[in-house]
Amino acid sequence: DKIRFATNWRAQAEHGGFYQAVADGVYARYGLDVSILQGGPQLNARLLLAAGRVDFAMGANTIQMFESAQQNVPIVTVASMFQIDPVIFMSHPGVGLDRFEDLPKATAFIASDMRASVWQWLKQAYGFKDQNAKPYNFNSAPFLADKKSIEEGILTSEPYAIEREGGFTPNIFLLSDYGYDSYSTTIETRADTIAKTPDLVQRFVDASIIGWYNYLYGDNAQANAMIKRDNPEMTDGQIAYSIAKMKERGIVDSGDALTDGVGVITDARMKSFFDKMAKAGVVPADLDYKRGYTLRFIGKKVGMELRPK
Amino acid sequence: MSKKRRTIQWRDIGAPFAVFFAALALWEALVRWKNVPPYILPAPSVVFEKLIEDRELLFSSLMVTLGVTFEALVVATICGVALALLIAQSKWLERALLPFAITLQVTPIIAIAPLLLVYMQPGNAVLVCAFLVAFFPILSNTSLGLASVDFGLRDLFDLYHASPWQKLIYLRLPSALPQFLTGLRIGGGLALIGAIVAELAAGASGQGTGLAYRIVEAGFRLDIPRMFAALALISLSGLAIYGALAALSYVLLRGWHESARADQE
Amino acid sequence: MSKKRRTIQWRDIGAPFAVFFAALALWEALVRWKNVPPYILPAPSVVFEKLIEDRELLFSSLMVTLGVTFEALVVATICGVALALLIAQSKWLERALLPFAITLQVTPIIAIAPLLLVYMQPGNAVLVCAFLVAFFPILSNTSLGLASVDFGLRDLFDLYHASPWQKLIYLRLPSALPQFLTGLRIGGGLALIGAIVAELAAGASGQGTGLAYRIVEAGFRLDIPRMFAALALISLSGLAIYGALAALSYVLLRGWHESARADQE
Amino acid sequence: MWAVTGAQMTASALVSLRNVGKIFPSGLVALADYDLDVRQGEILTLLGPSGCGKSTVLRLISGLSSPTAGSIDWSAPQIKNNIGFVFQDATLLPWASVFNNVFLPLRLSGLSRETASARVDEALAHVGLLDFSRSLPRELSGGMRMRCAIARALVTHPALIMMDEPFAALDEVTRFKLNDDLLTLKRRLSATIVFVTHSVFEAAYLSTRIIVMSRRAGRIIDEIEIDPAIARDDDYRSSKTFAEACRRASHALRVSIEEATR
Amino acid sequence: MWAVTGAQMTASALVSLRNVGKIFPSGLVALADYDLDVRQGEILTLLGPSGCGKSTVLRLISGLSSPTAGSIDWSAPQIKNNIGFVFQDATLLPWASVFNNVFLPLRLSGLSRETASARVDEALAHVGLLDFSRSLPRELSGGMRMRCAIARALVTHPALIMMDEPFAALDEVTRFKLNDDLLTLKRRLSATIVFVTHSVFEAAYLSTRIIVMSRRAGRIIDEIEIDPAIARDDDYRSSKTFAEACRRASHALRVSIEEATR
Numbered sequence A: 001d002k003i004r005f006a007t008n009w010r011a012q013a014e015h016g017g018f019y020q021a022v023a024d025g026v027y028a029r030y031g032l033d034v035s036i037l038q039g040g041p042q043l044n045a046r047l048l049l050a051a052g053r054v055d056f057a058m059g060a061n062t063i064q065m066f067e068s069a070q071q072n073v074p075i076v077t078v079a080s081m082f083q084i085d086p087v088i089f090m091s092h093p094g095v096g097l098d099r100f101e102d103l104p105k106a107t108a109f110i111a112s113d114m115r116a117s118v119w120q121w122l123k124q125a126y127g128f129k130d131q132n133a134k135p136y137n138f139n140s141a142p143f144l145a146d147k148k149s150i151e152e153g154i155l156t157s158e159p160y161a162i163e164r165e166g167g168f169t170p171n172i173f174l175l176s177d178y179g180y181d182s183y184s185t186t187i188e189t190r191a192d193t194i195a196k197t198p199d200l201v202q203r204f205v206d207a208s209i210i211g212w213y214n215y216l217y218g219d220n221a222q223a224n225a226m227i228k229r230d231n232p233e234m235t236d237g238q239i240a241y242s243i244a245k246m247k248e249r250g251i252v253d254s255g256d257a258l259t260d261g262v263g264v265i266t267d268a269r270m271k272s273f274f275d276k277m278a279k280a281g282v283v284p285a286d287l288d289y290k291r292g293y294t295l296r297f298i299g300k301k302v303g304m305e306l307r308p309k
Numbered sequence B, C: 001m002s003k004k005r006r007t008i009q010w011r012d013i014g015a016p017f018a019v020f021f022a023a024l025a026l027w028e029a030l031v032r033w034k035n036v037p038p039y040i041l042p043a044p045s046v047v048f049e050k051l052i053e054d055r056e057l058l059f060s061s062l063m064v065t066l067g068v069t070f071e072a073l074v075v076a077t078i079c080g081v082a083l084a085l086l087i088a089q090s091k092w093l094e095r096a097l098l099p100f101a102i103t104l105q106v107t108p109i110i111a112i113a114p115l116l117l118v119y120m121q122p123g124n125a126v127l128v129c130a131f132l133v134a135f136f137p138i139l140s141n142t143s144l145g146l147a148s149v150d151f152g153l154r155d156l157f158d159l160y161h162a163s164p165w166q167k168l169i170y171l172r173l174p175s176a177l178p179q180f181l182t183g184l185r186i187g188g189g190l191a192l193i194g195a196i197v198a199e200l201a202a203g204a205s206g207q208g209t210g211l212a213y214r215i216v217e218a219g220f221r222l223d224i225p226r227m228f229a230a231l232a233l234i235s236l237s238g239l240a241i242y243g244a245l246a247a248l249s250y251v252l253l254r255g256w257h258e259s260a261r262a263d264q265e
Numbered sequence D, E: 001m002w003a004v005t006g007a008q009m010t011a012s013a014l015v016s017l018r019n020v021g022k023i024f025p026s027g028l029v030a031l032a033d034y035d036l037d038v039r040q041g042e043i044l045t046l047l048g049p050s051g052c053g054k055s056t057v058l059r060l061i062s063g064l065s066s067p068t069a070g071s072i073d074w075s076a077p078q079i080k081n082n083i084g085f086v087f088q089d090a091t092l093l094p095w096a097s098v099f100n101n102v103f104l105p106l107r108l109s110g111l112s113r114e115t116a117s118a119r120v121d122e123a124l125a126h127v128g129l130l131d132f133s134r135s136l137p138r139e140l141s142g143g144m145r146m147r148c149a150i151a152r153a154l155v156t157h158p159a160l161i162m163m164d165e166p167f168a169a170l171d172e173v174t175r176f177k178l179n180d181d182l183l184t185l186k187r188r189l190s191a192t193i194v195f196v197t198h199s200v201f202e203a204a205y206l207s208t209r210i211i212v213m214s215r216r217a218g219r220i221i222d223e224i225e226i227d228p229a230i231a232r233d234d235d236y237r238s239s240k241t242f243a244e245a246c247r248r249a250s251h252a253l254r255v256s257i258e259e260a261t262r
C-alpha cells in the first residue's frame, strides 16, 4: 500500500525511527510503500491529514490532539513514539535564571505553536506572562544577545548550536520535569482510515515502532544518510548529539514503554495531562478528549526484543 | 439628467455588492453541496457566526494590527517620499542610494527579524519590519512621478530661476501626485501585510496580540472558521484602507488629471 | 563632447560602487572595533569567505529561488496586466473586480500558506504565494497608466471608431508603459520576496531547496555568516532584476517619455 | 452682381444641428439654441472671438462630445465614419514616429504598412515632412507638428473634413500652398469641409460660406455666402468679391466682440 | 524718405549671438554660424518658414537651451533674470487655476497672494480672462489658454519679453487689441521684445526690426528696419512704410522657402 506520512519539521534525528523503517525495509516487509513528507515552520501536517493529502501525520504534542477533538476534526492519535516531550527552556547560566522559578520574569522567545499550547499552561501553572513572550523564528541570535532572556527549544537540537556557536552551555529545563507530561511525536490518522482499514494502521504503527528500536539500538547509518539527503544542512555532529540526548533522557524508551513497548499511550497519563490542561483553561473541562486517541494499536510489545538487554 | 445621475450612483454601489454577495452565495452553496467539512473550508455563514461569537477577541487584535499598519504607512510614506526627493536631486545620488533601497526591499523580513530583535527594541523592530514592506512602492512611484515632469513646465520654472524648493513645491510634487497616490494605495495594502508579517517575525507592538497571531493560533488549533474570520477582518481593513486612499486620490486629482476624470466634458 | 560623455560614464558606475564599498568598509570596521561576535553581526569579509566556501550549495539554492521568482513574475505580469485591462473596460467591472484583487493583496501569505497546501500541490502553492505578493503593484500601476491616457488622443481614436482592441494596442498600452514598467520594477523585487516567503510557507517547489530554507536553517544552526551570505545573494539578485528591468524601461521609453530622457535637447 | 450674399441657400444638409445646447459640468453655457446646417460639398468656415464655441461645434458634429440639449441629425450617417479632424492641438502619439502618426488612421482601418506607405508618403510630401518621417513628435517644431496632424487628417481621403485652426502655426507662404492643396483635394474627393480660422482672409479665400459666431453662447451674428463657382486663385484675392467678404466678416467679428464685452 | 532700411544700425546690443551653432542629438543642424544682436529697447521680429529655427533662437537667448558652438553674450546680465516668455504651447500648470497660473511667476519671486492679486487681476483683465480666473486650463478654449500664458509672461513686467507666436490662436480683433496693449506696455517698461510670428502684417506693425530666416540652418535672408519713431496706429497700417515692410518681408519669406525647397 502507498502511504504518505507527514512529519512536523525538516528531517532530523528526532524523526529517525520513521526513516529507519523506510531505509532498512521494515515498512516494505509490512507491505507498505511509505514516502515521508518533511515538514517546516509553516507546514501544518495535521491539516494536511484532515484534508486527506496525507495518510498519517506526526503530532507534536497532546494539546493539539485535544484541540482537534474540540474542533470535531476526525483525527485520532494511534501511537506516541516519544514518552517524554523533549520541549525545553534554555537560559544563560549565572544571570539569576538558574532555577525554573526564575524563568517567568525573563523575556521568553517562543514559537507560535508553543504559544498556542504549552505556554497557556505555563501561564496558569507557573505564572509566565504574555507580555514577556516574543516570537522565536528558529534563530537563537536574539536569545544569545539578550542575557536576561529564555528561549524555547527541543532538548535534542538547540542546545547543540548554542554550545557550538555561543560558546557556553545553557541551563536546560526539560518541561516534562516540571509536570508537563504530554506525549510527543505521535502518529495520527483519520477516523475513517481506522474504520475502513484498521489493518493498514496496525501495520504502519508496528513497522514504525520497529523502526524506532532499530534506529536507537541498531545500525542507523542508512537512516541518517537519508535524513541528510532530505535535509542537507543536517550534520553528523547534530545527529549524534540528538541520539545521545534521546537515549540519555529516555525520550523514546522509558516509563510505560519499558513494559509495554515503544509507542504506548495510557489512559491514566492522558487523564492526568487533560486535567492539568483543563485546570489551566487551555481546553474546556467537559471536552470528550477520549475521542482523540485510541489504544487499539499499541501496547502489544512489538519489537521489544530489539532492545539490548 | 438628475435621474441618470441617480441611476449611476445606484449601480456604483450596487454592482460590487451584488458581485460580492454572489461570490459568497456560490461559496456557501459549494460548501453545502459538496459537504466540505469546516476545517477544510468553512462556509461563509459559519465564518460570520464565528466573527460575531469571537468579536471582542478579534476586534481587540484588529486594533493592534491596524495601529502598526498606520504607523508603518505614515513612516513609509515619509521615508519613501523623502528618499524619492533625494534621489530626484541628481543621477549621482540616485545611483548611490537606490541600491540600498532595493536591497532593503528584497531582504526577507522573516529572515532578518531575529537580527532586528537583537539590534533594537521590540516595538521598533516591529515598525521597521512593517515599514520595510510598505516603503518601496511609494519610493518607486514617487520617483517616477518626479521624473515625469513635463519639459515645457520645467523650462518655465528654469526661466524664472525657481529655487529647488520652489520647483519641488509648485512643480514636481503636483506632477508626481498621481503616481505618488498609486504608490500610496499599493503601500497601504502592503503596510497591512507588513504589520502582520512583522507580528509573526518580531512580535506585536505594545501589550496586545494582533491578528497575525490569532490566525496562526487558529491554524494550530485547526479552528479554521476563526482563521477565516480573522482573514475576513484583514480583507475588510484592506478594502477600507484602499477605499480611503482612493477617495483621497479622487479629491486631489479631480478636475485636472485624466485618471480621475470620468469623461472629457 | 565625447570627453564629457566618457567622464559621465565613469561617474555613473564609479559613484555607486564607491558608496557601496565605503558602506562595507564601515561595517567591517565597526564589527572589528566593537568586537561583535559573528553570530550577532558577521563582518563582510567573513560573509564573503562563507560565500566562496559554500558557493555550490548556495548557488544551487539560488537557482531554485530564481526559478520561482521568474515564474512568479511572469505569471504576475500576465495576470496583473490582464486584470488591469479588464478593469479598464468599465467602471462597473472595476468596482466588481477590484475588491477581490485588494483582498488577495492584503491576505497574509505566511498565515494562509498552510491552507493553500490543503487545496493544491506544493509546487503550485509556492507559485501562488509568490504570485500573490508580486501582482498587485503591477495591476495598480498598469491601471493608473491605462486610466491616464491623454483625452485628446482618446478623442482621436474615437473619431476613427477604433475597436477596443486597436485602442488597446495602439493607444492604451503605449500610454501605460511608463507606469507599467514602474509596476514591473516593484513587482520584480516583490516576486523575489514572494519566492522566499513562499518557500518558507509552502516548501520549495520541486526537489531542490531554495535560499529561504538556507537562511532559516543557517539561522537555526546559528551559522549567521552563511545566513548573511545567502542574504547577500538575494540582494544581488534583487539588484540584478531591478537593473535588468530598469534597462528595459530605458530602451522602451527613451526618446519619448520624460522619465527616460536626460534633458530636453 | 455680388457673389457674396446673405440669403439662405437650400442645398441638401449633410448634418443639421437643431436647438443644440452645450452646458459644461462647470456650468458654463458654451452653446444655447444653436442651429446649423452643414451642406453637402460646401466649405463652411466658423469665425468668432476666442472662446465663442467654435471648437465645441466641431466636436459636437464629429460626435466627440454630446449636446446637453437639442438634436444633431445626419442625412448620410455612413459619412460619420469617414471624418478627418485636425484638432486645435496637434495631438500626436508621442511614442510614434511622424510616419506612424500619419499611418495611424489607415492602420486603424485595417491597411497594412506596405499598402499604406505610398499614401502616407504622399500625405507627408504635401505638408513637406517627408524628410522627417522617422522623427518623433518631440523633435519637431510647433508648425511641423501641426503639419503632421494635417497629413494624418487627410491621408484617409475623408468625406467630411473638420479643421480647427489648422494653419495658424504656419508661415504665410506654406499656408497659401496648403490652402490651395486643400481646395484641390476637396474637389478631387468632393468632400465637405468645416473649417475654423481666425484669419478673415483665409476664411474669405477658402469658404463657400462663413458663419460668424458671438461669444454669447455661440449666437450666429452673420452668415456670408460666397459663390462656389468662383475660382480661388491669386486673381480672386484681388477681386471685389473677396474684399467684400473680408469686410463683412471683419465687421461681424467686430460686432460680435463688442457685443460680448458690453 | 523710406523709414524702412536695410542698413545696420549700431545701437547698444543687449544680447549678442556670435557664430552660434545648434545641433540636436538627433544630428539635425538647427542653426549654424548664426549671428544676431538683440538691441536694447527694440522690437525684433523673427520671421521664417516653419521649422527654420525661430523657437530655437528664443530658447538659446533665454538660456533654456545651450548652443553646441559659438557664444551668447549679455551686456546687462541682470536682465537674464527678468525675462518674460510666451512659449509656442501655452504650457500651463494643469492642476492650477488660471489665477494661480498667472500668479506663478510672482509667487516664485516671493510675492504673497495678497500683494500680487491686484497685478494678476490686471494682467487677466488685459487678456479678457478675469471671469475665468478660477477655471482650470482644461476648461479653457485654445485661445483662452494662450491668453493665460500671455498674461503670465507679462505680469512680472519683464525687461526682456520673448514671444513665440503668442497671438496665432486669437481672432484678429483681439489680436489687434493685444498688439496695441503690448506696444503700450513696452513703452511703459522700456522693455526689449523678441517676437516670433507668421503674420507679415503683424511683424510689420509691431517691429522696429524684422529678421527673415531661411530653413537652411537659420541663415538670415533679409533684415528690415522700421523707424521706431513712427507711431503704430491705424494710420500706420495704411502707410507706405507699412506696405513696403510687408512687401519686403513677404518677398524674403518667399525667397527663403524657395531656397529651402530647391
Ligand SMILES: Nc1ncnc2c1ncn2[C@@H]1O[C@H](COP(=O)(O)OP(=O)(O)OP(=O)(O)O)[C@@H](O)[C@H]1O
Binding pocket: B264, B265, D024, D025, D026, D028, D030, D048, D049, D050, D051, D052, D053, D054, D055, D056, D057, D088, E138, E139, E140, E141, E142, E143, E144, E169
Ligand atoms: N471641458 C470644458 N469644461 C468647461 N468649459 C469648457 C470646456 N471646454 C470648453 N469650455 C468653454 O467653452 C467655451 C467655448 O470653448 P471652445 O473651445 O469651443 O472655444 P473656441 O471658439 O474654440 O475658442 P478658441 O478660438 O480660443 O479656440 C469656452 O468659454 C470654454 O471656456
Ligand SMILES: Nc1ncnc2c1ncn2[C@@H]1O[C@H](COP(=O)(O)OP(=O)(O)OP(=O)(O)O)[C@@H](O)[C@H]1O
Binding pocket: C264, C265, D138, D139, D140, D141, D142, D143, D144, D169, E024, E025, E026, E028, E030, E048, E049, E050, E051, E052, E053, E054, E055, E056, E057, E088
Ligand atoms: N528636441 C529636438 N530634437 C531634435 N530636433 C529638434 C528639436 N527641437 C527642434 N528640432 C528641430 O530644429 C529645427 C528648428 O526647430 P524650431 O522649433 O526652432 O523651429 P521654428 O522655427 O520655431 O518652427 P515653427 O515655426 O514651426 O515653430 C526643426 O527642424 C526641428 O525639427
Ligand SMILES: [Mg+2]
Binding pocket: D054, D055, D056, D088, D164, E141, E142, E143
Ligand atoms: Mg478652439
Ligand SMILES: [Mg+2]
Binding pocket: D141, D142, D143, E054, E055, E056, E088, E164
Ligand atoms: Mg517654433
